[in-house]
Amino acid sequence: MKEKIPYGRKIKALNRAFHQAANVSFASLELTCTQGMFLTFLDHHRDRPVYPKDLEQFFELSHPTVSGLLSRMEAKGFILITPDTNDRRCKRITLTEKAHDAIKRGLAQMEQLDEQLVFGFTEEEKNQFWSLLCRAAENAANPCNPLQKEEDHA
Amino acid sequence: MKEKIPYGRKIKALNRAFHQAANVSFASLELTCTQGMFLTFLDHHRDRPVYPKDLEQFFELSHPTVSGLLSRMEAKGFILITPDTNDRRCKRITLTEKAHDAIKRGLAQMEQLDEQLVFGFTEEEKNQFWSLLCRAAENAANPCNPLQKEEDHA
DNA sequence: TGATATTATGTAGCACGCTACGTAATTTGG
């Protein structure tokens, strides 16, 4: 009669809590959680052109999701989306002054949010948490649980 | 120049991966991840009346979110939503035959999904994972990081 | 009793995930 531990539900709750805290933190910059993460990525790669495809791969998101995010960020004046001169399929993303300003004022917040998540953790616990998160993510993405007793019948 | 570990981003990715795996798993039952969790909860409490408020508190969701979920589940014929006779503000939620059937066929899947997440974990790692998840969730919900150097000025 | 507060829920509108499908540009192969 051992009680089942609902990891999935707890992860959902944790994700929501983090997401909301980030949204509150970024609200003064007119940014949301994901948009803040996007800006940080764009800022870290300002030495080379960035395309929607890059964001899609780095954040492991579908391209319509990235597309929507970028549209909203463009509408709010954080980025410019221009056609690429070499490959006309691609859109080039450029940061505006408003974005640079937001990054300057908000980058510390982004790091603090992550630190806050592991507040009170020892270094060892932080490493373990990271390691377990990665392994769980791997398990979720590539289910290999032999409980199913279903071998490849191909 | 130590590299920052983006816990928030990894948690987002993990949550998405789990959510998608659950959706795929439940697709044959005409259910989604969250709807499956709702059904499980309702099934566990079939000895007493269940109200939207209960789901809201247990799953830590806002009431419009619960409301939407229930509407879609009602539309698909898994539940009945009827007014409560004692307190006419409340809606009573009842499982249909279709729901009982889905639960019978799908409950094992729900547990497997959670097991799959921690596949390859030792018992100790499972416990540690759970413990760290809870502490992180607590940190996210109740930020108390003294990095801010802002004491209560009330 | 009658005004006020609280509680449970509904609706509107938005952010952010997804799949499925469509289109335009580039690349590849005969």
Next chain:
DNA sequence: CCAAATTACGTAGCGTGCTACATAATATCA
């Protein structure tokens, strides 16, 4: 060189989160 595959992106439509506001029923209290 031209047809076919691939690649990058757009749009439609949906599920699941949220906040803000509205409404109806119950509870509280002078």
